[in-house]
Amino acid sequence: MPVVSNIMLDITSTTMSALDCQALRMCGEYLASGYFEVPDASNLRRLARGLRRHFELAPLPEWHGDLLYPTGSADLPAMQSAIRFSYWSSLVVDTPTLEAKLRQLHDQSLNQAHETLYAAGQALQGFYRVGSSIPAEYGLGGAGYTHSIINYGRILREGLGGYTTRLEHYDQSCHDATKADFYAAMRDVLAGLTALCKRIQALVETAMAQTPYFRKNGTRLLKALRQAPQQPVRSFYEAIVATNLLWYIDGCDNLGRFDQDLWPYLEQALTFSSGGSVPDKTANESVRTEALELVRMLWRNIDANSGWNVAIGGSNGNGGPAYNELTAICLEAAVGRRRPNLALRVRRDMPDTIFDRTLDTIASGCGLPALYNDEGYTYHLPGIYGDMGEDRYHVAFGGCTETMVHGCSNVGSIDGGVNLLVVLDKTIKAHLVAANSFDDFITAFLADVRMTIAAIVACVNTDQRLKAACQPQPLRTLFVDDCLERGVEFNAGGARYNSGVINVGGIANVADALAVLRELVFTNKVNAERMLAALQVNYHGYEDVLQAVRGCPRFGNDDERVDSLAVTVARETFSAVRSHRTWRGDTPFEPACIMFVTYAGAGEIVGATPDGRHAAEPVADSIGPMQGRDMHGPTALLRSVCKLPLQQAIGTPVLNIRLGREILSTSEGREKVKALIRAYFAMGGMQIQATVIDQEVLRDAIAHPERHADLIVRIGGYSEYFNNLSSALKLSILERTEHC
Amino acid sequence: MNPITATAATTHGWIFDIQRFCIHDGPGIRTTVFMKGCPLSCLWCHNPESRRQQFELAFYLSKCIHCGHCLQVCTKGAIRGDDARIDRERCTMCGRCADQCPGEALRMIGHKESVADVLAVVMRDQPFYETSGGGVTLSGGEPLYQHEFTHQLLTACKRQGLHTAIETSGGAAWERLDAIRSSVDLFLYDLKAINPEKHRQQCGVDNALILANAKRLSATGAEILFRTPIIPGFNDAEDDLRLLSEFLLQLPNPHRLELMPYHRIGSGKYEALGLTYPLPNVQAPADMDGYKAVLTQNGITCL
Structure with missing residues (x-):
């Protein structure tokens, strides 16, 4: 591939001195500074070093006294640099930021820094897109x-410490120069992550000292951050803290099988709160309430960053049903939310309580969750990958709904x-x-x-x-x-x-x-x-x-x-x-x-x-x-x-279908929607997402009836196509919906 | 061909619609077959196109694109340029204008179909009947008006193992009801007014046969859900509810009652058919709870 080698040449031909790297750091270009630190190494190692410097040095978003860090729309660390990390292209050069920085350096007569940043920008501009x-x-x-989807469950179980141990093990057992370079790169990433975790702890400590009001949440958060994600997590709260943190670090993408990864920790809390044998309803209720609140916070963060997919329910590794209380909490927390893009894996034996909870969330008008035929996916996935063993049960989705396997x-x-x-x-x-x-x-x-x-x-x-x-x-x-x-x-x-x-x-x-x-x-x-x-x-x-x-x-x-x-x-x-x-x-x-x-x-x-x-x-x-x-x-x-x-x-x-709000408002109507979906999956349907009709659609249906011939509304116990109604009735439905 | 299949293929009925995914006329997800012809003429009828056992030509002004094509197509001079469009005195129901109307503003309603063809459409949704406990509902019009066809269609559906329901006013000879009894899982039996005078005025016929049939049907142990449309100012007085309760309570078996609030969905159809809507000033009842409370107090199980 001549194209490939040309691009490689563009990147590697620019070498910089240690002094230049220092200059890049001064310009706030940490990723670039790391990248040019190891000019003779592989591209992977150069980026890993860049990432390490980014984790070690880039400014951190503020902590606002919440139970999680970070929160809201944020990059971790903040991406104020012109040369940035991106989970989809590794590295991007933001031209407007670069030009603004160059102008500033020029105005301040910092010629050396200007020259270095210009050279770095030139070298990386050609970075393959x-x-x-x-x-x-x-x-x-x-x-x-x-x-x-990164393997959240494994990170929670092993901690970064576990990754370090495994890395050393693999490194020692291989005697291949390129592999050594590979493991050196991974060591850089882990070093960067460790430094980042320490910096976050310091940030929380400082904020607590400055704002006593933050102390209550801060003490708890700090305790969790001292454990997770460096060491195996011990509680549901630590698991949420680590998951939230890792999700930001990974660039706000997908969580995958969140309800499976975190269930053991919640289950343990529920068992513990009930003293291990006799269920204590009140204690369990408060554990559940807090879990719901934490998942809501996480969902808010995902929404704020336009994050992607979370696949819940479905099958466990043995092919049995994998619905649990956290599945229900995930659904409940999504009421009225735009994101995460919640994907529910529906099995024939899915409990009715989960189905009811699902319809509650759909009825809230957010179009979530999308429903997947679990038997269909787990049966047909090996058609792509061959024999997958129990991995076929770990199907999850990325982005909108691209089919992948959780964590691998x-x-x-x-x-x-x-x-x-x-x-x-x-x-x-x-x-x-x-x-x-x-x-x-x-x-x-x-x-x-x-x-x-x-x-x-x-x-x-x-x-x-x-x-x-x-x-x-x-x-x-x-x-x-x-x-x-x-x-x-x-x-x-x-x-x-x-x-x-x-x-x-x-x-x-x-x-x-x-x-x-x-x-x-x-x-x-x-x-x-x-x-x-x-x-x-x-x-x-x-x-x-x-x-x-x-x-x-x-x-x-x-x-x-x-x-x-x-x-x-x-x-x-x-x-x-x-x-x-x-x-x-x-x-x-x-x-x-x-x-x-x-x-x-x-x-x-x-x-x-x-x-x-x-x-x-x-x-x-x-x-x-x-x-x-x-x-x-x-x-x-x-x-x-x-x-x-x-x-x-x-x-x-x-498959998108639209449902009237009214059919979901009675238990009889809900049973019929369930039957509709179950029949769809029994006939081989793979995915379906039902949305309730909203105001805009009805308005458009009045203005442009030809576009909405399929719109069904329910009036006083009858079903009728919207277009068959008189203008006055259409308006009355529009008015009625407005008050929903 | 065995004799039964032969009849199914050759017996035809007048149908004006087959609606799939009907969810209000019996349990589960259902397919409702709407049949033409009805001995009653209720003032509030919301399917005026169902009354006669023949074609109807409907004109939907809101869909008309005013292209004028129908004026040229009609050979009888029965199409006018105004909003009513059809001169129904001259129209011979040839259907040519509807065939060629680009906006589908002109539409012929009603067609003859064989039992086998209707059954084939009904069977398409079997997967949905299975997951929902649904089936087929015969409605109209009055399905017993075409009793031969209705009987055969119900028998054919039963043979396929479907849950069957029929919406009826009960206004047919007892023999017709008796004949279909074994093929019907659920009767949705309309009781519009118990007072004979009111019934004559509002539905155009006497109700003696309807009430007698209800008694006889109840005595057979058939599954019946009685239904009463609540038409404010017509059949919703205290006296009406009392008579209704008394009637239901003296039946040989206990039955539930479903109240159906009056609605004006059918009013547009009258216009389309060139008819005058008989109840221009009646409004839908604001609330059904009051009626339900009275009936419940009278000892009726009310839905």
């Missing part, structure tokens, strides 16, 4: 953003994606007029899909290789198993499970469009030239064509005529993605359908399409139907979706 090898058109919903995987995130409507547009222009039959056309389209996916995969694998060469992740290498054991860096494939996620967008639009082409164009009701002309002018003046299009079957209505087309497109696309192997792990790619807010953007670049979609209109949301085209209620929608090979798109085939 994640996803740069992936063109925008192949970056549907992401281009190699790196989510991961590098799946990146959405590495790239195929916008099927862009492909269809090309196939239509090249083949629609010439195609002899519908079968010929669909064959040509699927060939184009395969070709596009091959091109995307080539870019993604180049990117994975570049990340390995240029973007080591010292922290994740330390905390994601089995990098340390193997002596292999995280991005170079050190994790136990490696893959990549390729997103697929627009399945429903393509299915609808293909149905239109089959019913209208290949029956000559609307010939190919006329259809092309209509698309060209965005259907303007072709209202008759548009009308005929709307009369064609639509995906999402349990209609075999179009659902079968969606099945063909999904099956061929998913299997094309899975036929390629990742550079990082030599595993199949995980296909996904994750469109969240991106489905609007994906549509902006596409002209009018034969499904009746106008130019620049959004594409279908994830695995679901095009918005407003499902007209036969949720059961028909779920049946349509379940015909697709969802298990193949294990990177997560997301």
Whole structure:
């Protein structure tokens, strides 16, 4: 790879003297100062040294007297430097900050420092950026953003001390020069973390001395910080303190199986409070109340930093149910919250109390938690990774919902994606007029899909290789198993499970469009030239064509005529993605359908399409139907979706459904929602997220009824489509909801 | 083809809708089959399109894009340019305008379907019936109006092991009720007014048969949930509630009563069908608790 070696050359060619490093520190550029301290070492070691200096020297966010540290929107340590650590690209140069600093140094006539910082900026500006090898058109919903889950449970059990012990053990038993460099880097990270922990203790002590009011929480926090995370944690409080701290240090990403990692500590407290044998209800209640309060604080921190995923419930390592009181607390603490992105793994034997708690949280209008078919995921995950033993039960999610294994995987995130409507547009222009039959056309389209996916995969694998060469992740290498054991860096494939996620967008639009082409164009009701002309002018003046299009079957209505087309497109696309192997792990790619807010953007670049979609209109949301085209209620929608090979798109085939507030307000209605979800999973559904209708949607439904044909509201014990109501009733519902 | 399948394929009924995921007419998640034809003509009817056993042409002004296409399509001169759109004297229900209406503002309501075809739609949601304890509900209109079709559809559903419910006014010959009894798990039996005079005025027919059928059905031990729509100013006086309680208490078996608050959801349909809504000034009851309290005090188990 000539590209790789050029970039490496750019970085390593700049060497600096010890004096220069001192100057960088004076400029507040601790990461850069460390990076240039060991110019002859590997890139991993240079970054590890940078990280160590960052931990040792960078200013710390204030402590506000809370039971946790840090709290709120914060970086730990603070990132006031121009050259910064980032969990997704290792290192970023913030140009505006760099320029401001250079100006300041220039104004103060600090020429030596100015020169050094300028040189450092120049050297690192060329630092490889994640996803740069992936063109925008192949970056549907992401281009190699790196989510991961560090092994929180292990750090809590072993403490950093345990990591040091293991590191020394591995180091002594290997006699390989590159490995020695690797372990030296890990030692730097641990030294940095240890220093950081000491600095935090000092910070809390100082603040307590200055503000006596802080003493109550401070004494407790300090006691916990003296133990965790350096030594194995002993209590639930210490576990929360350590988890919060580590989560900030890791860059505010995912917690993974939080309720499993921390349950032993809470369980111990509950047992202890009841004297070990006879349950003491009052004592347990106060333990539970405090646990809930602490989890709420943690969730607030995650929300404040737009943090990501927490996967709860599901199976334990033996394949048994893993629901506990902490699972319930996690749900309760999420009421009304935007983040964390809570993912509940639903088993057939999930206790009803957990299901009720789940519906409470969903009904609060936050769209959380998303629900996952646990049997589906744990059964189909080995299809990507091969024999996984009990690890298949430790499935968790990163970011939105990228499927990974807790504490031991590098799946990146959405590495790239195929916008099927862009492909269809090309196939239509090249083949629609010439195609002899519908079968010929669909064959040509699927060939184009395969070709596009091959091109995307080539870019993604180049990117994975570049990340390995240029973007080591010292922290994740330390905390994601089995990098340390193997002596292999995280991005170079050190994790136990490696893959990549390729997103697929627009399945429903393509299915609808293909149905239109089959019913209208290949029956000559609307010939190919006329259809092309209509698309060209965005259907303007072709209202008759548009009308005929709307009369064609639509995906999402349990209609075999179009659902079968969606099945063909999904099956061929998913299997094309899975036929390629990742550079990082030599595993199949995980296909996904994750469109969240991106489905609007994906549509902006596409002209009018034969499904009746106008130019620049959004594409279908994830695995679901095009918005407003499902007209036969949720059961028909779920049946349509379940015909697709969802298990193949294990990177997560997301389905959004909207529920009326009222159905969740009665116990009878709730039982029906549960039954709906259980049936969806029994039919092979993999993931579903239900949101209750909010004000904005209702307002939009009044202004634009055509966009909301699927909106159901419940009035006085009856169900009715919102659009079928008179204007006065619509307004009355809007008013009523306002007071909820 | 065995004889039963042969009948299922050949017996047809007038249907105007099949709604999936119905959650208010019986236990669990249900599919409700709405059938056309009804001997009653209640003033508050919220399905006016169900009354006649024939096509209806509906026009939804709010969906009309005013393209004028229907004016050209109609060969009978039955489409006008105004907001009412349809000259119902001239219209022959040919359906051509509805077929070609781009905004689906014109719509034909009602179609004939075989027992087998309806059953196929109903069976699609079986996974949901299994997890919810749901099934099929026959509604209308009055399902007993097309009693042959209803009987066969219920028998076919029972053969598939589905939970079956029927919404009925009880306004049919006893033999019709008796015939379907063994295929029905739950009767949702409407009692609109006990006072015969009121019933005649408000529902267009005498209630003697309805009340007699209710007694006979109760005596068979059938599972019945009686339902009464509460129409303020019509059937919600103290006297009405007293008569209702007395009637229920003298039935051979105890049954629960569900009160259904009057609502105006159907009013838009009258407009669409070119009809005048008979209760322009009646408002939905603000609160059902008062009615429930009275009935409960009278010894009725009230939902």
